[in-house]
Amino acid sequence: MASMSRQPSKKAIRSSGGGSTNSPASRSSSGQTVKFARRTSSGRYVSLSREDLDMSGELSGDYMNYTVHIPPTPDNQPMESSVAVKAEEQYVSNSLFTGGFNSVTRAHLMDKVIDSDVSHPQMAGAKGSACSMPACDGKVMKDERGVDVTPCACRFTICRDCYLDAQKETGLCPGCKEPYKAGDYDEDGQDYSSGKLQLPAPDGSKRDQNNMSMMKRNQTGEFDHNRWLFETQGTYGVGNAYWPHDDIYGDDEDDGFRSGVLESTDKPWKPLSRKTPIPAAVISPYRLLVAVRFVVLCFFLQWRVAHPNEEAVWLWLMSVVCELWFAFSWLLDQIPKLCPVNRSTDLEVLHDKFDMPSPSNPTGRSDLPGVDLFVSTADPEKEPPLVTANTILSILAVDYPVEKLACYVSDDGGALLTFEAMAEAASFADLWVPFCRKHNIEPRNPESYFSLKADPTKNKSRSDFVKDRRKIKREYDEFKVRINGLPDSIRRRSDAFNAREDMKMLKHLKESGTDPLDAPKVPKATWMADGTHWPGTWAIPASEHAKGDHAGILQVMLKPPSCDPLMGGADDKIIDFTDVDIRLPMFVYVSREKRPGYDHNKKAGAMNALVRASAVLSNGPFILNLDCDHYIYNCKAIREGMCFMMDRGGENICYIQFPQRFEGIDPSDRYANHNTVFFDGNMRALDGVQGPVYVGTGCMFRRFALYGFDPPQPDKMVQKHDPETHPLTPSDFDPELDMHLLPKRFGNSTMLAESIPISEFQGRPLADHPAIRYGRPPGALRVPREPLDATTVAEAVSVISCWYEDKTEWGDRVGWIYGSVTEDVVTGYRMHNRGWHSVYCITKRDAFRGSAPINLTDRLHQVLRWATGSVEIFFSRNNAFLASKRLKFLQRLAYLNVGIYPFTSVFLIVYCFLPALSLLSGHFIVQTLNVSFLIYLLIITVCLIGLAILEVKWSGVGLEEWWRNEQFWLISGTSAHLAAVVQGLLKVIAGIEISFTLTSKSGGEDNDDIYADLYLVKWTSLMIPPIVIAMVNIIAIAVAFSRTIYSTVPKWSKFVGGAFFSFWVLAHLYPFAKGLMGRRRKTPTIVFVWSGLIAITLSLLWMAIDPPEGGADDGGSGGGFQFP
Secondary structure, three states: OHHHHOOOOHHHHHHOOOOOOOOOOEEOOOOOEEOOEEEOOOOOEEEOOOOOOOOOOOOOOOOOOOOOOOOOEOOEOOOOHHHHHHHHHHHHHOEEEEEOOOOOEEEEEOOOOOOOOOOOOOOOOOOOOEOOOOOOOOEEOEOOOOOEOOOOOOOOOOEHHHHHHHHHHOOEOOOOOOEOOOOOOOOOOOOOOOOOOOOOOOOOOOOOOOOOHHHOOOOOOOOOHHHHHHHHOOOOOOOOOOOOOOOOOOOOHHHOOOOOOOOHHHOOOOOOEEEEEOOHHHHHHHHHHHHHHHHHHHHHHHHHHHOOOOOOHHHHHHHHHHHHHHHHHHHHHHHHHHOOEEEEEOHHHHHHHHOOOEOOEOOOOOOOOOEEEEEEEOOOOOOOHHHHHHHHHHHHOOOOOHHHEEEEEEEOOOEHHHHHHHHHHHHHHHHHHHHHHHHOOOOOOHHHHHOOOOOOOOOOOOOOHHHHHHHHHHHHHHHHHHHHHHHHHHHHHHHHHHHHHHHHHHHHHHHHOOOHHHOOOOOOOOEOOOOOEOOOEOOOOEOOEEOOEEOEEEEEEEOOOOOOOOEEOOOOOOOOOEOOEOOOOEEEEEEOOEOOOOOOOHHHHHHHHHHHHHHHHOOOOEEEEEEOOOEEOOOOHHHHHHHHHOOOOHHHEEEEEOOOOEEOOOOOOOOOOOOHHHHHHHHHHHOOOOOOOOOOOOEEEEHHHHOOOOOOOOOOOOOOOOOOOOOOOHHHOOOOOOHHHHHHHHOOOHHHHHHHHHHHHHOOOEOOOOOOOOOEOOOOOOOOOOOOOHHHHHHHHHHOOOOOOOOOOEOOOEOOOOOOOOHHHHHHHHHHHOOOEEEEOOOOOOOEEEEOOOOHHHHHHHHHHHHHHHHHHHOOOOOHHHOOOOOOHHHHHHHHHHHHHHHHHHHHHHHHHHHHHHHHHOOOOOOOOOHHHHHHHHHHHHHHHHHHHHHHHHHOOOHHHHHHHHHHHHHHHOOHHHHHHHHHHHHHHOOOOOOOOOOEEEOOOOOOOOOHHHHOEEEOHHHHHHHHHHHHHHHHHHHHHHHHHHOOOOOHHHHHHHHHHHHHHHHHOHHHHHHHHOOOOOOOHHHHHHHHHHHHHHHHHHHHHOOOOOOOOOOOOOOOOOOO
C-alpha cells in the first residue's frame, strides 16, 4: 500500500508536461506505449482520446482507418454497447476540441470548465463518485440524472478511462473479476421507433419467453402502464377502459378506429397555416388612392415643367429635378405595398400531426424536424456576456421537442470570458429550464421575466409556484454575480498561474546557471479553470493567441439528450421537478479558427462556420439565427414557424422571417427605433408578393436553401422507387452538379456532403395530402439521433478552420453571401433570385425581442451601416436590375428600392435648402401662387393623408409611429444616407474607405434612469448637415420676415410659401434638435459654433452673389430692406 501511494495517479501521468499539453501515450498491459489515431474524411489526423498525438515518423501518408478484430473468448467479451456509447458521449462533452490549419485536432479532457460548482450532472466539474481503481483520481461515469453508471452487476465504480483500459486488457471487471456482460447496464430499453411495443397479451397467450419488456420501467422507475395499454388493449377495469372493444363503431378493422386512436393519416386533413387577405373595404380604397395620387403627380409634374419661373430658373430647375426623383422614389416604395396579406397558424393541428401518440407511435415521439439555433457574438466588452447568456437560456427553454433542438453560440473573438459565461449558463439551465416547463413561464429570459412589473402569480395555480420562484430568483441573482465577476476571476487566476510559471522559469535558470537576461520571456497567458492555457485569445496578445490569430475551438457543453422524456424527482434538485422533463437541448460553443492573411468575412463568415459545424454534429434541416441581444420572447415561436414549413407548399419556402421587436425604447420613440412602418407595413406587403427580405436576425432558414440549391421541382427529379437501395445524393436536386466537383462547392468534408440530402429529406412536409407531391412519409423522423463521438466532433473542428473555404463556393453561392456590409439582404436576395419564397410570421405574442440604440449618434451610425450596404448592393452584381426571371416584378422593385433609397438623400438635402434659398432670394419655386398649383398641392397632400390613414389601418401601425418614421426619414436622409452615398462612391471609384467614428462624448449623471442613453450627446460628423439645414432655414425665415416687413410693397405670398416649406423642414428636424439639447441642454459648444459659422457664411455668400434689388419704386423681388 505504501508503494502504491507513492505512484502518480493516472491523471497525473496523462497530464504530465504542463498545463497546455498532455502525454501522448496510453498504457497497455505489457507496458508498451500505444498511440491511437484516425484520419478523418477531410484528410486530417485527429486524436481519439485525451492523449495528444505525435505523428512524427510513425504513420505514412497513405494511412487510413484501421480496425483490429479480436475474436470473442471467455476472457474477452464484447464491450457492452450502451456503456461504451455513454462513455464516449461523456468524454466528448467534457473535452475541449481545438485544431486548425496545418495542425492536429486535439481533444483536451477538462476536469472543470468554471471555478464555481456546476449544477448539470454531466458537465465537467460536476460532483461525482471517485473511481475505485488504485492511483486514479478520475470520476465515475454518470447518466443524465447524475446517477453513477456501473457497467458490472457488482456495482464497482469505475471511470471512463479505466473502464476502457479494462475492456482492452482483460475484459474483466476489476471489482468482481468477472467478464463484463452485455445487459449488465441497460437504461435505454427497447427501440420503439418502429411503432409496436413488444408486450405480452393480457391473457398470457403467445408469450415470448425472451420478452423482457414487462420488466422495463419508465424514467421514474415504475412500470409504465400506458405502454402496456397501447400494445395490448388492456383495461384498468369496468368504467375505466382506455381502449374500446373491437368493432364498437360497427365498422371494419381497416377504418383506422380499431385501436381507439386515429392514425394521423386517417384524420381529416387540415392546413397548418392560412393566408388572410386584407379586407376589401380597406385595401381597395388604398389602391385607388395610390392610382389617384400617381395620376395627379403626373399632371403636377407636367404642369411644373410647362410653367418655369422665369425670374429664378435655377430655383425652378432644382425643385423640378428633386420632385421628379421623389416621385420615382415614391413609386418604388409604394407599388410593392399593393398586395399585403395576413397569416395565421394552427398549433393544435401541428401537435396532432407530429406529436400526438398513435398506435404506430405509442410513446408519442415527435415527428417534427430538427432545428439548429445560432447565436453570434464577437466582443464581450461590447456585447455583455450576461446578455448573451440570457439569450441562450431562453433558447434552451423553448417549447419544442428537446431532442430536436441544438443551440450553437459563435464566439468570433475567441474570448475565455464568453466561454466561461456560456458554461455558467449551461449549468444554471439545469434549474431554469425545468422551472419554466413546470410553471409555464413566459418570457423564458430570466432577466426579462424577473423584471416584469405585472403580477407573477397571474394564471399560476400550482401551490409551490411562489416557493419555487423565490428559490430560482435567488439562484439567478447568484448566477448574475458569478457572470459579473468572471473578468476579475479570470484575471486573478491568470496572474496566479503566470506568477507560478515565472517562478518555475527562475528556478530552472538558477539550477542551470543561465543568465536571467538571456532567458526567453514567459508569455503572459490566459488560463482556464482547470489550470491549462486557453487556446483562444489572451488578455495580453501573443502569437497564436490574439484577435484574428487563434485556433479553432469547439466544446459540446451539453450533449444530445435522450430521445424519450426524462422525468425529474423530488430530491434531485433544490426544486421538486416530479413529472417534469429535465432534459436539456444540445449546446455547443464554437470559435472558428482565425489566422493573419485570411479574410474572415465578419458575421457572414461566422455564420457559415456554424452552418458547417452544425451539419456535421446535428444537421437540423432548419436553422434559426439570432443576435446575442435578441432572445425568444414566445416559447412557441419555433412551432409557429414550423406551421409554414410543414404545410402544403412549404417545400418552396426558403426562410421564415419574424418581425423585430425591441425593449428599452423611450415611450415617445424619438428616433423611430421600433421601425414599425417597415416591419408591419413594408414586410407585410412583401409577404403577399414573393416574401419579406431577410433582416439579419429572427429568421428560420431551410438549410437546403442556404446550400445554394434551387427550389425542388418534382416533375424534373428522377423518381427512384427504392430509396433505401438508391439513397439520395446532392446531384438529385441539382442535375448540373457533378458529384466529382462536390468539394469545389462545399469543401472536402465527406460528412458535410453526406448530410446534405439527409437535411433536405427531413425538411420536407408530410406527404399526407394528395396535393403534396414533394413530401416525406409520416414517422420518418422518430428515430433517435446517433450519439456523438470524437471523430464527428473532430470533423466539426476541421470544417471551422480558416482554410476550409479556400477555392469553394462558400460565401459566393453557398451560405451567407460575402462582399457587403448588409450580408443579410444579399443572402435573402440570392434565394429569391433562385425562385424561393419566404414568409412573414407575425405572432400574437412577439416571437423575439431585443435591444436597439436609443442614442441619436448610435442610431445614426446604425443607419449609416445599413445605407452603406445598400450602396454596395447597387454597385454590385446583386443589383435587382440584373436579377433572373424567377424574381417577381414587384419583388424586383422592392429590391431595387433597397439599393436606390440612399441616393434620395442627395435630392433631399437640396430640397431642404430650397425654402431657405427661396426666402433669401425673394423668389419661389413657382413664379406665382396660382390656383392650379395650389389645387395640385392640395390633392397630393390629401391623398398622402388618406394613404397614411389606410396604411395605418391595414398594417396596425399607430399614426404617431408613422409620423416618427417620417421625421427620422428626413433626419437620416440628410445625414447618414448622404454619408453612405459619399462613402460608397469613394469606395467604388477610388477604393477609399471612410469611417465615421465618434470623437467626443457627453452624458448625464443619472445612472438609475433606464433611458439615460437617450440624453447622451456624442459628437459625430454626421450631425453637421442637419444642423446646417436647420440653422440656414431659421436664419432665412428671420431675414425674409424682416425684409418683408420693411419693404415698401411687401410680397407676403412669396414669404408665406417659403416659410411654409421651411417650417415643414424644421418640424421634421424637431427630434434631432431635442437630441442635441441632451437632458440639460448640454451640447458641445463646437456644434453651435461650426453650424453658426457655416450658416452665416452661406447666407452672406448668397447675398453677395445675388444681392436684393432695393428701392421704393421697384419691389419685384420683394423689395430691399434696411435695419432700422
